[in-house]
Amino acid sequence: MNITRKIIKGFVALLILIGLGLGGIKIMQQVQYNEMVSTVKSEEVKNIIEHNLKLRHEGALENGDVIQSYQIDVDSIEHSPMGGIIFKVYINNDEQLYVHFLINKDLNSGQLVNEGGGTSQKFRELITADK
Numbered sequence: 001m002n003i004t005r006k007i008i009k010g011f012v013a014l015l016i017l018i019g020l021g022l023g024g025i026k027i028m029q030q031v032q033y034n035e036m037v038s039t040v041k042s043e044e045v046k047n048i049i050e051h052n053l054k055l056r057h058e059g060a061l062e063n064g065d066v067i068q069s070y071q072i073d074v075d076s077i078e079h080s081p082m083g084g085i086i087f088k089v090y091i092n093n094d095e096q097l098y099v100h101f102l103i104n105k106d107l108n109s110g111q112l113v114n115e116g117g118g119t120s121q122k123f124r125e126l127i128t129a130d131k
Helices: 002-040 042-054 121-127
Strands: 070-079 085-091 094-104 112-119
Touching: 002 070, 002 085, 042 070, 042 112, 042 121, 070 112, 094 121
Parallel strands: none
Antiparallel strands: 070 085, 085 094, 094 112
């Protein structure tokens, strides 16, 4: 009976350690996600997005232009396997009009830079139809 109690206590201790480990991992993932959201919502990233949209279409975000507004899809924010943050930006409150961004920190300057992305077919059609 004494051996059975030791086995049960050892098993319970093991379960507690596993639970603490998994809980710690989950907390670290949430902290990392919160940091990414904070970065994507920063003024620096806002400037990158607006600059990119203006490069894609002259007059973007100006009154009367085909690109009137944008919204960051917070649910799309994720860590890129190659480093950086991937997220999607909706154009004119239309989920079929979007631009993907890959933001990373430049190793030399320490500033955030846009390292790529892509657009939806509907967005490409919108900006080419207006030219």
